[in-house]
Amino acid sequence: MRFQPHNKKGNVTIILLGLISVMLIMVMALSKRMTGHTQLLTLSDYTQITRYFLESYAGDVLQQINMNVNEPDSELYDAFRGSPGNKKLSTKFYDPAEMLKRLGDELKIELQLPPEIVFSRSEELGYPAGFDCPNELKGQEKKGLLEIVCRAKFHGRQYSLRVQYPFTVVMRLTPVLKDFMLFVDKIAAEQGRDKIGPNDHLNIMFTKDGKHPEEVDNDVLSLAGNIRIKSGFKYRPFILLPPLDEKEYNSSELSGKVFLGPSDEAVYLNLAGDTREASADAAATTSSDEYAASVGEMFLVSPETLKVADSNKDFDFVPVFMNKSGGFVRMIGQDVMLKHNHIAKLGLLGFSNEVVPETGEIFKDTAYLAEDFFNKSNGAGEFWQKLEGFGHGFMAFSSGLKLMGIKPEVGGHSRRQIFGNVLGRFFVLTFWWPPSGGGEPLKYDETRSPSDFPKREVYGSVTYSFQPLLDSQKYQDFMSRMVSGKNWNPRSSSADSLPDGFMPINADYSKASKRIFTNIDFKANDGFAARAKLEELGQNWFLVENDPKKIGRGIESRVGKTYMSGEEFLEAAGVKQDKFKVNGVVYVKGPLKLPPLKMSNDKIGGGVVLVDGPITIDNITRGYDIDTTQFKLGPAGNMLGRGPAYDFYKKIKTEITQESFLTFVSLRGDPITIRGEALIGVHLVCLNDQNGVPYDQIMWSSGVRKEIVFIGGIACNYLNLPKRLEEFGSIKSSCNLLRAPFFLYHSAMAAEKPALAVQMMENMRGYLLTAGKAGSDEDE
């Protein structure tokens, strides 16, 4: 075998070339892989950058929807309030924010306009037990999803972000509750078990000569042992004024209802008495005349209240019996005709200093004692017996809460409906005047035979006897008594079967009679009805479920936004920008300290602010220049129809609507402290009883020095009335007609068509980011 050197040389070269080729292939493969890495990395960077840009874009669209959706003249306003279906929304409202455009320019991302907005789902919001929503309002409160699609181009690729934002459409005011000017569902607890005497904290307003003197006479105070009010302190009544507007005055829907609960307890309000003759209350001729309206509440008693009175005649001032000097003791009442032209004098007396036997004028210098009318010991009525035990001084104290306002100059009282077992308490003195003269009181006696009427023998030959016109009339129908003078237990009989001798502080105008109103009688102007006890409605609506898996069907399901502090909420509401936009139902982790809200109505977006903690509220004047010291009833003779207060109400009646009405709710029963004298267009709610006994829930701070004007509604468990009257008493009043805070209902609260607010929520759903080559549809 021969060796061939030439062939071997060639092999090395081939091997080397092969090796180099393999290496080159490896280099190329590695290089390609690296390029791929770099490309992937670049794509990932681009996607991340564009993702944040598109999120910014969607955020901008959402913010502008929020800005427009509750503006009544915007396209979005109607779109959300109508039937949504799956319709596309107009995007005319949208103008990209400058900062978004600048960001796009800097990143060289091309913003693609317009965005696409479409309703993707919607369903009706339910109501908690007891709330009967009328058919025409069903479905107006709803929740749904709004889909926003934003597109942008970046480095030759088209990116698209599709997100869904939940929204709700809710009423700006609380259904049913908003129809109440005053809703106090546990006020009966403020009256104790006796319902009269020292534990009765409702009937504590000293009354004398048709007025409520700021300070109590010491001699009366000494006759009312342990009464809740304090010597040397001033007190002013809590008067719920009737509507100043005539139409509202005559409407049971618009005059602001009242509920004093609970439904299974009775509340007794002592009607303030006034023995002044009618002429004392006659209208003065000029506005400058000194004139003080009577605070007497006997105008609430109509003849049909008393079985034997003539309901075709009004009550008038009548002489009832004579004093020792031969003068007549006169009081409001009626002469009731008996057979043979005999007359029974029915005199009505409210609670007032004049009635107190020891200090008043009624029994002074007369041959009669109070017990000649009301009997004594076991023969007397239940509350009279208690009064004798506690002290006659309590007869000088009437209710600190005046539900029907002050005595109207002309006509009857407003058609305000009072719900709950609220009974008016007053005295009836009956005196029989036989033709022979003299006469005698018809003493209270429940055990007396109903046909055992008094007789009187004159000169030993003639006998006059008390014979009622109707045979069906009983002695007990005539006798002197305290009306609503027994502690009636509503649990033992229904409101419809209220026994004789009680007067509900209510008038059923359709039936021209007084009866107790329960939830069945409730009908709001917007059509809502109450199918549960009123106090249960309040609880059900504001119920917060402890189980996180359950959501209450009331306010809890309507919360649109949550703020972790009061400051955060105020910022979102735009207080710094001189706005206060709630626009829905918001939850605020309290405390909430509200600054004065002086902005005009158009800068206020109405809604419900649920505060988990104490609330402090300053003035809410809505741009009106209000000097509450000038806020008075009209001049004498025109109390309800003329004057600065009337002029003001006329103005705000139409300018303040539900769109700007504000409700503040203390969710856990923490106190709501009012630091401003004027609250206009506000509903305050505190219905979560923390203590089980009366405590301060809604109170006026000692810093309020000017006269109080409150226009709106209050709903709470307790008023803690003595403290409130003391707070009112510490404020001077310049109004001769009404020396008390000015509480008015605003008829916008009872509007026929409830205003709705749209709430957009920020928590995105259905997030979908896609990318594709520019000019083609998304492929990823």
Place this chain on the structure above:
Amino acid sequence: MNRTKLACRGMSMIELLVGVTIFGLAMLPLTWMGTSQTRGAYSVGKHMMAGQLAASFVDSLLGLPYKTCLEKIDKLSDRGKIRVLDAEELQNTLKTITEAGIQKDMETSFRYFRCQYGYTNNDSKRILRLDIEVFYRVEESDEKSEQSVKLSVLKFGERNG
């Protein structure tokens, strides 16, 4: 016979030298490529980590209420370029890791990562622009090899109308 033996032994010294030289020259780019790829992969890792960090910082700020976010970024932006390990979010994460090994690894990985916050605020419109830039070193020992990932986003304060 001797010549034949020599010829049969293989390549000459020159041939061998030339071959080795060519092989060596060919290996150089390959070695460079290998190093470069390792460095590249390392750099990609760092870049991705920086991107993730930036995104998590952005998301964490976006999750805050507007005012809190503004206050926070205002404070952070005053601090200039800071170590990411000093960032509150990362510290909180590290605290949750109980295993010392992992914690140490993370501390080692983010040793040279820095971040810088910036913002622009439109108070009246309640729009806040957040700029977050995270810096990392391609070569840990070389400060000049610092690269960065920057993310910008707009945060919208709630305006109820």
